[in-house]
């Protein structure tokens with residue numbers, strides 16, 4: 001067991017680090033998504049929490065809606081199980097969601113209608129759409145089609161069409177210093193680094209920049225278990241059992257010392273990019 005001496009001379013035990021366990025599956029890897037589609041039933045956050053308004057998803061859906069009219073065709077790249085994609089049914093002519101994970105697309109297709117389609121497509125390969133197919137292409141935490149060297153996004157987005165991306169850039173708000181070992185500190189330059197990264201991504205995308213914002217969303221985790229569920233999102237049950245045994249008692253002590261009646265406050269960082277395909 002190791003101990004760290006914090007600045008305020010409080011001695012804090014380093015908690016068990018599940019990322020060092022051999023069964024840890026790197027988040028966002030193909031194996032991780034495959035496990036989530038089977039054990040988690042879709043790309044759904046499984047922890048209990050409440051949010052301060054506005055939520056990041058609402059900011060993003062409002063932004064997409066501001067570019068919509070009834071004749072537009074929309075593509076959601078990396079749609080997961082399609083819950084967010086379905087927000088736009090009835091607000092556009094056609095909505096298509098694509099994802100490379102078969103299990104997500106099977107869940108998404110439950111209750112799909114004539115104006116919404118979900119297809120198994122690998123966004124890293126040639127896309128099964130004709131030129132100038134879409135007025136709006138967005139990705140919520142999925143592949144961004146406008147990287148240098150990838151012409152597919154530009155090929156299928158109409159000239160003058162809009163590309164939007166929302167990316168979760170990590171969480172903190174004290175979470176990382178409260179649970180050392182289980183969570184790891186972010187560098188002081190973190191927010192500046194994220195801004196620079198997405199500025200670069202947008203400027204390299206051959207899109208005309210409309211907007212880039214880095215914003216914070218405030219969430220309150222309901223219980224000590226939720227601190228562990230968040231950390232172990234997408235991991236196997238066997239590893240979760242180990243983490244619970246190793247950490248739950250100490251996480252509970254820390255949680256109840258710092259939580260408000262709403263729960264334990266966490267800040268989620270997000271990047272929102274909006275660009276326009278330059279007209280021919």
Ligand SMILES: C[S@@+](CC[C@H](N)C(=O)[O-])C[C@H]1O[C@@H](n2cnc3c(N)ncnc32)[C@H](O)[C@@H]1O
Nearest residue numbers: 043078079080099100101122123124140141142
């Ligand atoms: C972080 S999840 C987000 C899911 C959904 N957009 C949401 O916000 O709930 C990223 C999604 O991108 C998908 N994805 C990753 N690489 C992909 C690729 N090459 N082609 C298509 N989908 C991909 C994953 O399968 C996953 O569903």
